Amino acid sequence: MSHFERFIAEASSAAGQTDALLLALTVVSVLVVGGISLTIAVFAVRWHAGSKAPRGPVPDRSRVAEGLWIGIPLLVFLGIFIWAAVLFHQLRTPPPGALAIDVVAKQWMWKIQHPDGQREINELHIPVNRPIELVMTSQDVIHSFFVPAFRIKQDVLPGRYTTLSFTPIRTGRYQLFCAEFCGTNHSEMRGTVIVMSPSAFSDWLAANPGEGSLADQGAALFREYGCSGCHGASSTVHAPKLNGLYGHPVMLANGTQVTADARYIRDSILLPASQVAAGYTPIMPSFKGQVSEEDILKLVAYIRSLSVAENQP
Ligand code: HEC
Ligand SMILES: [Cu+2]
Structure with missing residues (x-):
């Protein structure tokens, strides 16, 4: 226009x-x-009052x-x-x-x-x-x-x-x-x-x-905040592996299914008890108040990159 x-x-x-x-x-x-x-x-x-217009039924x-x-x-x-x-x-x-x-x-x-x-x-x-x-x-x-x-x-x-x-x-x-x-x-x-x-x-x-890229910075934060201690490849804790998570459906312990998008990952970090992945004990601590919004976005970029890399031949 x-x-x-x-x-x-x-x-x-x-x-x-x-x-x-x-x-x-x-x-x-x-x-x-x-x-x-x-x-x-x-x-x-x-x-209007007084006009001669018809006023029948x-x-x-x-x-x-x-x-x-x-x-x-x-x-x-x-x-x-x-x-x-x-x-x-x-x-x-x-x-x-x-x-x-x-x-x-x-x-x-x-x-x-x-x-x-x-x-x-x-x-x-x-x-x-x-x-x-x-x-x-x-x-x-x-x-x-x-x-x-x-x-x-x-x-x-x-x-x-x-x-x-x-x-x-x-x-x-x-x-x-x-x-x-x-x-x-x-x-x-x-x-x-x-x-x-x-x-x-x-x-x-x-x-x-x-x-460095957000995903690389996120990878560093992933170790810094101790996420890799539970989610890393060599971890002995029973925690989900995050490869291939982003963009895919997740079954939750309460029987519902959600798509793992930025919002879901953010909630997993700040409110881990609100959406527990099926088959896991909710032992993940909340990082509320410890991770800045920018750092959460970097962690999201890192977790996203784990799926993008996997999807590429
Ligand atoms: C004490 C071990 C522990 C630590 C530390 C930990 N997690 Fe977790 N995390 C878990 C467990 C167990 C689950 C599955 C239960 C649940 O959903 O709460 C989980 C679930 C998740 C999920 C959802 C995974 C899915 O398959 O739905 C994401 C995303 C996640 N964690 C990211 C992180 C990030 C990022 C950090 C670091 C800031 C972190 N976690 C630190 C144990 C941990
Ligand atoms: Cu404003």
Whole structure:
């Protein structure tokens, strides 16, 4: 929808559809409100006290008219609902091969971790035309990740992961805001998203080597926190091996089944008693308060890498 470009660039794959949806919703709403208001006005004038309009018995009800005025708006609004639901689903389903970037919000900044270990604060560098998956959490209160030019906005919650996926389609610098009031300096919780050409992005990655990939840092933490003492290959403790866990279903002791995603692994580390894997005694201690959000994301990246490596021939 080029109409909106005058206001804010449409810089992500989600933007055009979102604008079209908003426009459609606005047009339908104006038509409905306009139609009803016009009818009220016409009736008010025609049947005002003292007018000569006919005031005989009300005509018989017409089933056809009733069916139409219920059926047509119902279909129109259901259509808008389905359209919106499809877009909502797209924003939360990363396509295969998406670049997974971690976002940790705190009062009052955005901390970003790239899979290769680059870290940045209040800046997010991404390559153009490559699907991006953001895995986000907060260290304190609720924040909201809002990039108007991408038409994306997602609450970032303490104690949970929320995700967003989108593809930037234009290079440039775009504003990032926190869109959830989060304390004194909320209005200063801003940043910049820098969308770069693929070659500029690889130059940027090379110029900011970071501290090794997230998965490697996670592997080091896995030993540091003593996870390997129970989960390692040579461990004598009866604990599940984590190879091939990520992305696969897990049977729990309570008989339910869950998929081992970032959320499940996070909960396993912080609330091990809440979801006990079937066939194991819940002897794993909780690491709540000991592991920072960034370290949990590194541990997740490590456990994820154990499955990715296995799936590759
Ligand atoms: C004292 C031994 C012990 C330590 C230390 C330990 N775990 Fe565990 N872990 C277990 C046991 C036993 C289970 C299975 C029972 C359960 O789900 O609570 C488990 C379950 C898990 C699961 C779920 C596995 C599945 O198959 O569903 C994950 C993920 C996990 N641990 C990660 C970690 C990480 C990361 C650390 C280090 C921060 C860690 N564990 C430290 C013993 C341990
Ligand atoms: Cu905030």
